[in-house]
Amino acid sequence: MPDFKGLDLTGKTAIVTGASRGIGTAIAVQLGQRGANVVVNYTSSSSRQRAEDVVKRIEAAGSRAVICQASVANMSDIPKIVDTALQLSQTGKIDILIHNAALGVDANLDEVTEELFQSHFDTNVKGPIFLTQAIVPHIARGGRIVFLSSAAARLGVAGQTIYGATKAANESCARVWAKELGQSHGITVNCVNPGPVATDQWQESDEQFRQDMQPLIESTPAAARIAEVDDVAPLVAFLCTDDARWTTGSVLCANGGLYN
Template sequence: MADETATSRAAAVKTLASKIAVVSGSNSGIGYAIAQELASRGASVVINYPFPELKDASEAAAAALETPGLAVCADISTTDGPMELIKATVTHFGTVDIIVNNAALAVNMPFEEQTLEHWDKLVNLNCRGTFLLTQAALPHLRRGGRIVNIVSISARAAPPLQSIYAGTKGMVESLTRVWAKELPPKYGCTVNAVSPGPTMTEGFRAAGEKAMKVLGPTIESTPAGKRMGEPEEIAYAVGFLCEERARWVNGEQLFVNGGLYVD
């Protein structure tokens, strides 16, 4: 009984209360799991969705958070979208404490079949979007802020069929390392990355049996368990990096993939 009471009290502590968190691409998947994790710790979270037709579902998702949040339509792959997201956040909340660069797309196909259209789509969202959103947020970032970039083991493990995607995630990894040295002295923040492996999102579930069969050998070789990761497991790592007690963690890439890739 005493243990249960202690656990309940610990769960009730809102360690990120009064913090404002912006999570790009957070109306579903890993992004929404991150939003739920941060909101459970007391943060007010801005849910970001890219297209107007997602408005109702995204607003419902923001309202359903443990700490109700705000839903903002902004396409992070455009040159204006990142600034629109930050402007809406600051207009509503007045400031920013946490930026999670999560919005991204992947293309899986032979190198010979990947086109300039694929290149533009992935580079504009995965790389330029991360660059512009962080840049837009910095003037409003309070001291003690957190920047967390969602990378991927693809940047290190070099899987076939992911030339552009792996390259974009490698760039975000490099941005993380540079920013971790450049930005904290100016803004009093930390900059880190979280690197998931295959994760059971809605997209993977919708991909069907054929896609899961292709992933079979990868899943079988994961040391911590023969399964895919869960979005909540990725989100927990992000939550840890956003805590005050993680203030001395800077410039790290936290691998959350069951040991599928070990640095």
């Protein structure tokens, strides 16, 4: 009989920020299908029904899940996320933290405002830093932290001055934390870096931006298309497993080969 126990997440407690839509939903469901119990985080009241639907999909796979309305950009909301995970946990520990929630509004340099800068760095950088800080005392040895980065961190995509900078910051945090939290806490920290993905955010992006991206999409080595969420979620899930124990401080390609 084949033995895939190293990929099993049964009994683990996971937090997926921004889990009510897009890649976050796919990751939350993928973790649940592997046996993890999942905190499905969402921000706005309009996303509550989607979050509840994600919980139902996870429960249908035989795992437990609970919704948690909280913004990672709001420091007063962070304890709520941690407490929700601890209440869900069967061991009193948190095992997996997925930093998926992010803002990604396109703006050329001459359109960048202080408000745009602040909102993106609050959600994409400050939030993950302080949420991680709050969770480290509760995370089990062998714990996993994974960032959803982006090809924008390295490709230099026009219109992504702010977004690209926040994702480069995420990758830097992963490298630093891999050293800080490795031997001391037994935690691995990695990034997965999608390129364009068929999500609501992609569909809502500026038409000109999508046209400008078309030559890049057509040159994608794996296939001339944008990714689907199910191209990305299994890679995130793998980094959460025991089989990925010797991978840390890395950026895993999830962009069809646009860059490695």
